[in-house]
Amino acid sequence: DTEVTQTPKHLVMGMTNKKSLKCEQHMGHRAMYWYKQKAKKPPELMFVYSYEKLSINESVPSRFSPECPNSSLLNLHLHALQPEDSALYLCASSPGQGGGGYTFGSGTRLTVV
Amino acid sequence: QQPVQSPQAVILREGEDAVINCSSSKALYSVHWYRQKHGEAPVFLMILLKGGEQKGHEKISASFNEKKQQSSLYLTASQLSYSGTYFCGTEGWNNNDMRFGAGTRLTVKP
Numbered sequence: 001d002t003e004v005t006q007t008p009k010h011l012v013m014g015m016t017n018k019k020s021l022k023c024e025q026h027m028g029h030r031a032m033y034w035y036k037q038k039a040k041k042p043p044e045l046m047f048v049y050s051y052e053k054l055s056i057n058e059s060v061p062s063r064f065s066p067e068c069p070n071s072s073l074l075n076l077h078l079h080a081l082q083p084e085d086s087a088l089y090l091c092a093s094s095p096g097q098g099g100g101g102y103t104f105g106s107g108t109r110l111t112v113v
Numbered sequence: 114q115q116p117v118q119s120p121q122a123v124i125l126r127e128g129e130d131a132v133i134n135c136s137s138s139k140a141l142y143s144v145h146w147y148r149q150k151h152g153e154a155p156v157f158l159m160i161l162l163k164g165g166e167q168k169g170h171e172k173i174s175a176s177f178n179e180k181k182q183q184s185s186l187y188l189t190a191s192q193l194s195y196s197g198t199y200f201c202g203t204e205g206w207n208n209n210d211m212r213f214g215a216g217t218r219l220t221v222k223p
Binding site: 031032041042043044045048050051055090094096097098100101102103104105106107 | 127159202209
């Protein structure tokens with residue numbers, strides 16, 4: 001079983017749509033993350049939710065907004081996206097700083113048309 | 114701040130060795146290593162902590178030079194399954210997040 005589950009696996013949305021990406025971890029980890037990955041590039045950190053505190057990469061536009069309903073769920077709300085936002089969105093969880101590796105979900109492949 | 118990785122790409126024959134390097138201009142709390150195959154998510158290989166602790170689950174070795182803020186990943190007697198893109202990730206002292214290097218594309222040929 002995948003210990004970090006992301007849904008949906010694929011999403012196509014128009015620039016006026018509102019959608020959400022969902023992530024759930026079953027590992028008891030205290031930190032969760034959203035990364036964005038373009039083809040042949042490394043994952044770029046977007047948001048960190050750690051010990052009930054949200055940290056934001058300041059370069060992320062406001063059309064992306066995270067939500068953490070509880071310690072095992074992390075959602076990413078999308079609205080008014082641009083075609084350049086098309087990418088693989090990866091969710092990850094970890095035990096916390098230095099506590100071990102990050103476990104990634106299989107990702108959501110997002111296409112903005 | 115993104116760590117610097119080298120080389121960008123490596124091509125090996127089965128059984129050959131490779132070294133991938135990662136460095137940072139900032140003081141590091143930990144260095145992570147991940148492998149990502151095409152169309153898949155990154156998979157954790159190893160974490161190295163300041164003070165020499167090492168946590169991982171595969172038979173791949175790594176080192177962390179705390180004075181130079183550098184880490185190296187050692188792949189010995191490479192197998193076809195080692196092919197993929199290797200990323201180092203670094204955590205600083207004051208934040209609970211990880212930034213990835215640009216990646217090293219490793220190709221192992223028969």
